[in-house]
Amino acid sequence: MRWKQTDYTGWGRVLRASGPVARPERLSTLTATLAARLAPAFGNRRSYGDACLNNDGAALDMTRMDRIIGFDATTGVVEVEAGITIGALAKVFAPRGWLPSVMPGTGFATVGGCIAQDVHGKNHHNDGSFGQHVLSVTLLNGDKKTVATPDRNKAVFRATMGGIGQTGVIASAKLQLKPIVGDVMMVTERRADGWDEHLALLDGSQATYSVGWIDATATGAALGRGIVEEAELAAGLVPKPKPSKTVPLDAPKFALSSPVVKLFNTAYFRRVPASGRSVVKPIDDFFFPLDKIHDWNRLYGKRGFYQFQNVVPLDAADRLREMVEMIAGSGLASPLAVLKRMGTGRAGHMSFPMEGFTLAVDFPARAEAAELIAMLEDMTVDAGGRLYLAKDALATGPAIKAMYPEHAEWVTAVNKADPDHAMETDMVRRLNLRSAT
Amino acid sequence: MNQTWIILGATSSMARAFARRVADDGATVLLAGRDMDDLKRTAADLVARGAKAEAIAFDARKPAGFGTIVTRAGREEGQINAAVFVGSMPEQSAIDADPSLIDGTVTDSFTGPAQLLQMLAPLMEDRGCGTIVGVGSVAGDRGRIGNYVYGAAKAGFATYLSGLRNRLTRVGGHVVTVKPGFVDTAMTWGIEGMFLVASPDKVAADILKAVEKRRNVIYTPFFWRYIMLIIRHIPEAIFKKMSI
Numbered sequence A: 001m002r003w004k005q006t007d008y009t010g011w012g013r014v015l016r017a018s019g020p021v022a023r024p025e026r027l028s029t030l031t032a033t034l035a036a037r038l039a040p041a042f043g044n045r046r047s048y049g050d051a052c053l054n055n056d057g058a059a060l061d062m063t064r065m066d067r068i069i070g071f072d073a074t075t076g077v078v079e080v081e082a083g084i085t086i087g088a089l090a091k092v093f094a095p096r097g098w099l100p101s102v103m104p105g106t107g108f109a110t111v112g113g114c115i116a117q118d119v120h121g122k123n124h125h126n127d128g129s130f131g132q133h134v135l136s137v138t139l140l141n142g143d144k145k146t147v148a149t150p151d152r153n154k155a156v157f158r159a160t161m162g163g164i165g166q167t168g169v170i171a172s173a174k175l176q177l178k179p180i181v182g183d184v185m186m187v188t189e190r191r192a193d194g195w196d197e198h199l200a201l202l203d204g205s206q207a208t209y210s211v212g213w214i215d216a217t218a219t220g221a222a223l224g225r226g227i228v229e230e231a232e233l234a235a236g237l238v239p240k241p242k243p244s245k246t247v248p249l250d251a252p253k254f255a256l257s258s259p260v261v262k263l264f265n266t267a268y269f270r271r272v273p274a275s276g277r278s279v280v281k282p283i284d285d286f287f288f289p290l291d292k293i294h295d296w297n298r299l300y301g302k303r304g305f306y307q308f309q310n311v312v313p314l315d316a317a318d319r320l321r322e323m324v325e326m327i328a329g330s331g332l333a334s335p336l337a338v339l340k341r342m343g344t345g346r347a348g349h350m351s352f353p354m355e356g357f358t359l360a361v362d363f364p365a366r367a368e369a370a371e372l373i374a375m376l377e378d379m380t381v382d383a384g385g386r387l388y389l390a391k392d393a394l395a396t397g398p399a400i401k402a403m404y405p406e407h408a409e410w411v412t413a414v415n416k417a418d419p420d421h422a423m424e425t426d427m428v429r430r431l432n433l434r435s436a437t
Numbered sequence B: 001m002n003q004t005w006i007i008l009g010a011t012s013s014m015a016r017a018f019a020r021r022v023a024d025d026g027a028t029v030l031l032a033g034r035d036m037d038d039l040k041r042t043a044a045d046l047v048a049r050g051a052k053a054e055a056i057a058f059d060a061r062k063p064a065g066f067g068t069i070v071t072r073a074g075r076e077e078g079q080i081n082a083a084v085f086v087g088s089m090p091e092q093s094a095i096d097a098d099p100s101l102i103d104g105t106v107t108d109s110f111t112g113p114a115q116l117l118q119m120l121a122p123l124m125e126d127r128g129c130g131t132i133v134g135v136g137s138v139a140g141d142r143g144r145i146g147n148y149v150y151g152a153a154k155a156g157f158a159t160y161l162s163g164l165r166n167r168l169t170r171v172g173g174h175v176v177t178v179k180p181g182f183v184d185t186a187m188t189w190g191i192e193g194m195f196l197v198a199s200p201d202k203v204a205a206d207i208l209k210a211v212e213k214r215r216n217v218i219y220t221p222f223f224w225r226y227i228m229l230i231i232r233h234i235p236e237a238i239f240k241k242m243s244i
Helices: A027-036 A086-096 A111-116 A154-160 A195-204 A258-270 A283-287 A296-300 A314-330 A367-382 A397-403 A407-417 A426-431 B013-024 B036-048 B063-074 B092-097 B101-127 B148-169 B200-212 B224-233
Strands: A004-009 A016-022 A059-061 A068-072 A077-081 A098-100 A134-141 A144-148 A169-179 A184-192 A209-214 A226-234 A277-282 A305-313 A337-342 A356-364 B003-008 B028-033 B052-057 B079-084 B131-135 B174-180 B217-220
Touching: A027 A059, A027 A134, A027 A169, A027 B036, A068 B036, A077 A086, A086 A098, A086 A111, A086 A283, A111 A169, A134 A154, A144 A154, A154 A407, A184 A195, A184 A283, A195 A209, A195 A226, A195 A314, A195 A337, A226 A258, A226 A283, A277 A283, A305 A314, A305 A367, A314 A356, A314 A367, A356 A367, A367 A397, A397 A426, B003 B013, B003 B063, B003 B101, B013 B028, B013 B036, B013 B200, B028 B036, B028 B063, B036 B052, B052 B063, B063 B079, B063 B101, B079 B101, B092 B101, B092 B148, B101 B131, B101 B148, B131 B148, B131 B200, B148 B174, B174 B200, B174 B224, B200 B217, B217 B224
Parallel strands: A016 A059, B003 B028, B003 B079, B028 B052, B079 B131, B131 B174, B174 B217
Antiparallel strands: A004 A016, A068 A077, A077 A169, A098 A169, A134 A144, A134 A169, A184 A226, A184 A277, A209 A226, A209 A337, A305 A356, A337 A356
């Protein structure tokens, strides 16, 4: 296998890496490559920070390992290579009555990435996290192959779900798909005029899928206003989605300046009538709204952006309100901000989810934003919440370790699975994650 | 009509992308190549997507196995088609050190697949239909210092395809010669000096369009036609001193 010396980044484009990357297309090439040189793997690099980076070290690009290697139409169990995307799985199986049980906010995420971050979707409060629907995972460490399931090699399995790739290269996995009644989404959109109403709508939702868009620039009485979307799968017909567009170049700074964002957010809020509305959408439009604009991360200009995402327990909702107040007051937020009620479901030691409310807000990469995020990080620790490693680029090791009570168990399991520390990435080194203290 | 595609060299990413597309259109796919484990995975992928597919052994250097492939294809009803994605491109410097590598390069890139197509042609004549896609290379358009043995093999293959087109056209068949420029595959991964690199799926889409429109020779992406037009027209007296 040839190694390509290349520069690459995560989705946020702030943190960068440079090093040799191999991109195997077959299992035989993958195993031969790993036997010769152990290296961590990445997929479509949809993690925002440095979870997918290995600066000065080698890395494997898994996106060409993208095949379905088995499917049982009676049980809905599918076995796939790790580089297949969630969007591809949805496209193949939705017309035949099956859907990935959990779908993150982008269809470009690979199955390997979804496992490594134990991602959640808009149905987390009902169906839990991605890893809870993984039946088995095949890991490669050099010439050693490990198959882990919730019952066999249990510790490795738990350390792999949300384990940011530290137990070995995820080569393939068996997933339980969920049966669906149809392949369109019946979506109800409601305005929430302020924080309390927003939380109440999310908390009281009985829908299978629910999520809130939050106007992170609104202050005063409108603080926390937004639009709550609730959705169910249904049978029906919708027009074919329009072709996707690509952001051709890095946008200038003023594109996401405070007045522009405020104006945009007000218009976006008013798009939904005060009485609410129900609409029918294709699956992709509901689950992956931003995928229609390829390379939308370039809207933040060449300096990139940060995404802050935390979750706080239900009883700490007031603390989250304080954070939203700080964010709105800062004038730094972008239009992309999400509020969601999470359930308890999680599959691994380092899985992000906990029961509570999760907030995700994008910020253009500026020093003020980094300072604000540092404060939000402290407030999250105080509130008994945690940060999401899939998004993080700025946190400190002690803070992360304090947020994840099972971290020490994870360290034991990964250091056993990868004794040579060959899977370490920039994130692991930045946060000193492979050490218990 | 039932469509069957024999895909030679089906482990390559271009072939894989092409196989997915013809399978989506409802064709039966016979995936031929050397790495059977890998071919079985691709077959499983196509079957999971709702197509009929199977893996079959093919080694361009072992013509004894060609008959099995032709016979297997003949068992399918309807139109039999073949797409050739095989070829090997050793470094020119490796060939300079060991000229006997020329044999393998020419067999992989030209004479091996040509022998199989020659065995398949009567089946197409019998049925009065069938399309052959032969993937050559822009490298076959002019001999260059960097890879002239591979280029010569692909040039030979292109001339062969031209003759085969002449033959099959008379009975309702068709031959498409495909000349890809730089494609983002395992073959080009990490090689210096690549530019305007196309994705394998883009090339597969272009090939399928050419099959539908019964085009004779296509360059993919299209602009390579103009790049090669210029390169072909550089006078030899100048070209021989260039290193492009």
